Amino acid sequence: MDLRRHAxxxxxxxxxxxxxxxxxxxxxxxxxxxxxxxxxxxxxPHPYSDLLAALRRTVTEHRAFCPISDSCFLEVFxxxxxxxxxxxxxxxxxxxxxxTIIPFELxxxxxxxxxxxxxxxxxxxxxxxxxxxxxxxxALDYFSPPVGMFDKHTARAIEKAFFDHMWxxxxxxxxxxxxxxxxxxxxxxxxxxxxxxxxDVAQHAPEIKSF
Numbered sequence: 135m136d137l138r139r140h141a142x143x144x145x146x147x148x149x150x151x152x153x154x155x156x157x158x159x160x161x162x163x164x165x166x167x168x169x170x171x172x173x174x175x176x177x178x179p180h181p182y183s184d185l186l187a188a189l190r191r192t193v194t195e196h197r198a199f200c201p202i203s204d205s206c207f208l209e210v211f212x213x214x215x216x217x218x219x220x221x222x223x224x225x226x227x228x229x230x231x232x233x234t235i236i237p238f239e240l241x242x243x244x245x246x247x248x249x250x251x252x253x254x255x256x257x258x259x260x261x262x263x264x265x266x267x268x269x270x271x272x273a274l275d276y277f278s279p280p281v282g283m284f285d286k287h288t289a290r291a292i293e294k295a296f297f298d299h300m301w302x303x304x305x306x307x308x309x310x311x312x313x314x315x316x317x318x319x320x321x322x323x324x325x326x327x328x329x330x331x332x333x334d335v336a337q338h339a340p341e342i343k344s345f
Contacts, residue, residue, distance in 0.1 A: 137293045141276060142265070144301060148233065149264040156198045158189070162209040168229075169222045193229055200229040204237040207273040211309070211316035219313055223305040227270070232304060234273040235266055271300040271308060 135143075160168075164182075168189070171182035192198040202210075210226070213219040235241070244265050252259045268276075279296050281289035 135294075136290065137278060137297060140294050141297060142260070144297070145268060146260065146264045148267050148269070152199060152231075152233065152267065155196060156192075158192075158198050158200045159203070160200055160206075162206055165206070165210070165222055165226060169218065169225050172225060173221065189229055193231070199231045199233060200226075201233045201235050201267065202226055202230055202270070202273065203235050204273050207234065207270070208316075210305075211313060214317050216313055216317075219317065220306060220309050223309040223313075227304045227306055230270070230305075232270050233267050234270050236268050237273070237275055240275075241266065269301050269303075270305045271303045 164185075167182040168186045171180040171186045174180040174183070189198070189200060193200070210219065210222055213222065236244070244262060248259060248262050276297075278293045281292050284292060
């Protein structure tokens with residue numbers, strides 16, 4: 135099974151696990167308000183305290199989840215204070231169940247492909263609502279380690295093992311690795327960050343043993 139099909143199967147499994155839950159979208163203003171409410175002493179009322187309690191209750195009762203988006207992901211990392219940024223990430227992990235809607239470009243591509251293929255082979259087309267969710271580590275796009283130095287079988291196994299590993303990583307852990315780099319106002323920081331991530335991926339790819 136190639137990586138693309140493996141990723142799609144993971145998406146479908148995720149979508150099925152979310153069935154029966156309503157998606158509640160919150161922008162960064164609400165996430166910050168909820169974070170501040172959580173940090174407030176129980177003896178001190180906060181405007182977002184009731185909302186936080188209600189969201190936690192509906193998520194715990196399997197009635198809702200609060201996914202983020204690629205734009206919200208980037209906004210989270212614009213927070214300059216690492217402590218509050220990390221608390222925001224932890225709350226997102228809790229209420230989103232680690233789920234984000236796929237990036238805008240992928241949504242558009244999926245909708246176009248669905249429209250074209252549904253007209254020709256409708257029995258082979260997956261419902262769009264099964265392909266809209268992914269995990270927080272892939273909020274901006276899918277990526278995989280360089281595997282050109284391996285034979286085809288080993289390369290495919292490494293790609294899938296890496297994908298499965300990234301699939302489980304919470305936003306708090308992502309923040310610990312790249313939070314400071316993402317929050318800088320340096321206009322070329324994304325280029326440097328991409329270079330750093332590629333180096334890290336190349337360095338740690340041989341350590342993946344689960345395949």
